[in-house]
Amino acid sequence: MAIDExxxxxxxxxxxxxxxxxxxxxxxxGVEPLTRELLQRIERHAGYLHLYLxxxxxxxxxxxxxxxxxxxxxxxxVLYTGRGPSGRTHIGHLVPWIFTKYLQDAFKATLxxxxxDDEKFLVKQELTMDEVERYSYDNVLDVIAVGFDPERTKMFxxxxxxxxLYRIAVEVAKHVTFSTAKATxxxxxxxxxxxxxxxxxxxxxxxxxxxLEGKDAHVLIPxxxxxxxxxRIARDVAPKLGFRKPAGIFSKFVPGLIQGGKMSASIPESSxxxxxxxxxxxxxxxxxxxxxxxxxxxxxEKGGNPDICTVYYxxxxxxxxxxxxxEELYQRCRTGxxxxxxxxxxxxxxxxxxxxxxxxxxxxxxDLIDKFLVED
Amino acid sequence: MAIDExxxxxxxxxxxxxxxxxxxxxxxxGVEPLTRELLQRIERHAGYLHLYLxxxxxxxxxxxxxxxxxxxxxxxxVLYTGRGPSGRTHIGHLVPWIFTKYLQDAFKATLxxxxxDDEKFLVKQELTMDEVERYSYDNVLDVIAVGFDPERTKMFxxxxxxxxLYRIAVEVAKHVTFSTAKATxxxxxxxxxxxxxxxxxxxxxxxxxxxLEGKDAHVLIPxxxxxxxxxRIARDVAPKLGFRKPAGIFSKFVPGLIQGGKMSASIPESSxxxxxxxxxxxxxxxxxxxxxxxxxxxxxEKGGNPDICTVYYxxxxxxxxxxxxxEELYQRCRTGxxxxxxxxxxxxxxxxxxxxxxxxxxxxxxDLIDKFLVED
Numbered sequence: 001m002a003i004d005e006x007x008x009x010x011x012x013x014x015x016x017x018x019x020x021x022x023x024x025x026x027x028x029x030g031v032e033p034l035t036r037e038l039l040q041r042i043e044r045h046a047g048y049l050h051l052y053l054x055x056x057x058x059x060x061x062x063x064x065x066x067x068x069x070x071x072x073x074x075x076x077x078v079l080y081t082g083r084g085p086s087g088r089t090h091i092g093h094l095v096p097w098i099f100t101k102y103l104q105d106a107f108k109a110t111l112x113x114x115x116x117d118d119e120k121f122l123v124k125q126e127l128t129m130d131e132v133e134r135y136s137y138d139n140v141l142d143v144i145a146v147g148f149d150p151e152r153t154k155m156f157x158x159x160x161x162x163x164x165l166y167r168i169a170v171e172v173a174k175h176v177t178f179s180t181a182k183a184t185x186x187x188x189x190x191x192x193x194x195x196x197x198x199x200x201x202x203x204x205x206x207x208x209x210x211x212l213e214g215k216d217a218h219v220l221i222p223x224x225x226x227x228x229x230x231x232r233i234a235r236d237v238a239p240k241l242g243f244r245k246p247a248g249i250f251s252k253f254v255p256g257l258i259q260g261g262k263m264s265a266s267i268p269e270s271s272x273x274x275x276x277x278x279x280x281x282x283x284x285x286x287x288x289x290x291x292x293x294x295x296x297x298x299x300x301e302k303g304g305n306p307d308i309c310t311v312y313y314x315x316x317x318x319x320x321x322x323x324x325x326x327e328e329l330y331q332r333c334r335t336g337x338x339x340x341x342x343x344x345x346x347x348x349x350x351x352x353x354x355x356x357x358x359x360x361x362x363x364x365x366x367d368l369i370d371k372f373l374v375e376d
Numbered sequence: 377m378a379i380d381e382x383x384x385x386x387x388x389x390x391x392x393x394x395x396x397x398x399x400x401x402x403x404x405x406g407v408e409p410l411t412r413e414l415l416q417r418i419e420r421h422a423g424y425l426h427l428y429l430x431x432x433x434x435x436x437x438x439x440x441x442x443x444x445x446x447x448x449x450x451x452x453x454v455l456y457t458g459r460g461p462s463g464r465t466h467i468g469h470l471v472p473w474i475f476t477k478y479l480q481d482a483f484k485a486t487l488x489x490x491x492x493d494d495e496k497f498l499v500k501q502e503l504t505m506d507e508v509e510r511y512s513y514d515n516v517l518d519v520i521a522v523g524f525d526p527e528r529t530k531m532f533x534x535x536x537x538x539x540x541l542y543r544i545a546v547e548v549a550k551h552v553t554f555s556t557a558k559a560t561x562x563x564x565x566x567x568x569x570x571x572x573x574x575x576x577x578x579x580x581x582x583x584x585x586x587x588l589e590g591k592d593a594h595v596l597i598p599x600x601x602x603x604x605x606x607x608r609i610a611r612d613v614a615p616k617l618g619f620r621k622p623a624g625i626f627s628k629f630v631p632g633l634i635q636g637g638k639m640s641a642s643i644p645e646s647s648x649x650x651x652x653x654x655x656x657x658x659x660x661x662x663x664x665x666x667x668x669x670x671x672x673x674x675x676x677e678k679g680g681n682p683d684i685c686t687v688y689y690x691x692x693x694x695x696x697x698x699x700x701x702x703e704e705l706y707q708r709c710r711t712g713x714x715x716x717x718x719x720x721x722x723x724x725x726x727x728x729x730x731x732x733x734x735x736x737x738x739x740x741x742x743d744l745i746d747k748f749l750v751e752d
Contacts, residue, residue, distance in 0.1 A: 173570025194549025197573030
């Protein structure tokens with residue numbers, strides 16, 4: 001396990017594999033790696049460095065330095081992130097939200113949270129608007145349960161806030177040609193005209209603070225790196241509308257328990273859903289892909305490989321704050337001192353605790369929906 | 377001047393020229409010519425046949441018979457038309473509205489009237505949203521002045537009603553590929569993504585009655601023939617959403633006073649605006665293109681050609697209800713019994729009277745806006 005000083009995050013197997021991918025993405029998207037200096041600036045304002053920053057789960061950005069400049073100069077700073085409600089919320093979805101809450105607390109920033117029911121309806125052939133609506137209200141509970149400040153958070157479901165969003169989106173859309181959208185998102189002749197327009201709807205909240213309040217603001221978007229193409233469009237258009245370019249801070253993906261890559265609700269046995277019972281979650285953890293040997297005997301003799309182990313990844317990025325404990329876990333795996341069953345049991349306990357706490361807050365969220373959701 | 381029995385409307389020079397064009401359009405668009413039988417059915421319900429139908433200014437339709445069937449069977453029938461607010465309203469714009477009022481009175485139908493501020497903003501490079509908004513409210517006065525029933529008319533400006541429209545539009549858009557939109561409207565790589573989506577917004581009011589009231593309804597769209605491509609899209613999608621295909625009844629264009637073709641606000645000297653003073657209008661009429669001879673002497677000797685005369689066209693299609701009077705005017709022109717100055721003076725008088733009456737109602741409309749306009 002090596003620290004990459006320059007990038008400011010830990011290199012792990014996922015990052016080795018991921019390094020290739022994310023390195024390519026950084027180049028391809030033209031984003032910047034997070035630097036130590038930027039992390040220190042966040043730490044100074046927040047009082048501590050979030051686990052996701054210390055361990056490099058958030059790894060790249062656009063204009064984060066400028067956004068921090070704005071904050072330090074007294075320009076109004078806001079946050080913007082979202083959710084596409086095409087199914088149940090899983091643990092991977094929570095990563096940007098937990099991180100956004102950290103930033104909201106640190107910078108006392110208003111958060112605009114977009115629920116893109118339109119997008120999901122438009123891209124998923126079989127999905128009806130009724131289904132998307134059910135998912136929207138269901139998913140909103142998981143967002144609220146993360147603990148955002150109700151005084152500083154405006155959540156909206158696109159189709160319920162379309163008067164406001166569409167007004168901004170037409171101004172954005174006027175500056176985005178089909179050619180640009182095609183090059184950015186890979187649209188084809190058979191793409192529907194709704195999804196072709198959608199980048200304008202996703203760009204709209206970047207300018208919501210300015211639009212609603214009629215004054216300067218600077219937005220930072222915490223999200224997974226796969227959303228970056230949307231922000232390239234928004235950043236292109238921003239100066240043409242007289243606004244600052246949105247800044248972004250981007251995470252890697254949380255891998256599925258079995259299939260790796262990006263956790264996907266369409267592979268339920270590989271995803272921990274926020275409404276799973278502790279037993280369901282434990283069963284999934286039990287079937288997780290690890291770096292262990294085929295038998296306990298071999299594990300004791302040869303040691304395991306934490307660099308390719310999902311269970312270790314979850315401890316490292318999500319569940320174990322203590323640097324010493326993860327380092328020790330890493331070594332104990334390598335030397336065969338710990339076997340997979342032990343790790344899985346521990347992770348299942350952590351997951352159960354996390355789910356129970358989330359589900360408690362999720363129940364309370366049902367009474368808070370009106371405090372968070374804005375509608376036209 | 378010959379009556380074309382089969383098409384059910386009068387053939388005039390504009391129709392000969394127009395016949396070629398409109399004939400091509402009928403074929404190209406796949407619309408149907410209005411038949412005598414359809415006109416008789418309308419006449420039966422309305423109590424009289426509107427000038428625009430008698431003289432063939434409205435000349436084509438889609439599913440008008442089915443729409444009349446619906447009315448006769450007690451299915452709720454509604455009307456839908458609109459305005460793109462990119463400038464001042466001229467007399468050509470009023471034609472479909474006056475005709476729509478006739479249908480509203482005859483069928484006691486709810487009218488949905490769409491003001492497409494988004495469309496005009498998206499297609500006119502130099503136009504700002506502020507300008508379009510000013511035109512929208514200005515143009516709304518001209519619509520109200522036509523005399524629609526405030527109890528049965530819901531007018532909306534797209535960006536102010538976008539919550540409702542966008543919700544329907546995404547359902548439409550899911551069924552419209554870029555390929556289809558391109559083939560229908562001629563979009564290119566450099567079309568902006570807003571105007572590519574717009575056909576879904578213009579289709580939305582076709583289904584507004586069904587959407588708002590949750591039950592069956594059949595819409596008829598009275599408009600100029602150039603809007604037909606929008607309805608082809610809407611008709612394609614309707615059955616996929618479980619709705620009836622919108623019916624349409626289509627007019628020819630009112631030609632400009634000087635340039636012929638279609639009256640265009642961008643050639644002000646050729647257009648009679650609804651806010652022109654009688655003197656301004658008279659001056660424009662005075663400069664209209666006629667079928668007269670270069671001198672009074674020649675006119676007396678050779679006679680004029682009403683078949684190519686804008687002034688005669690205006691009498692025929694817009695200002696002279698009495699069939700005998702227009703026939704007489706036609707013959708008197710042909711024989712040189714009337715000279716252009718006399719016709720122009722008479723037309724200027726009619727136009728002045730029409731404008732004065734409209735402007736009186738337009739003033740009263742300022743107090744009625746809230747009765748007509750709906751917003752989200």
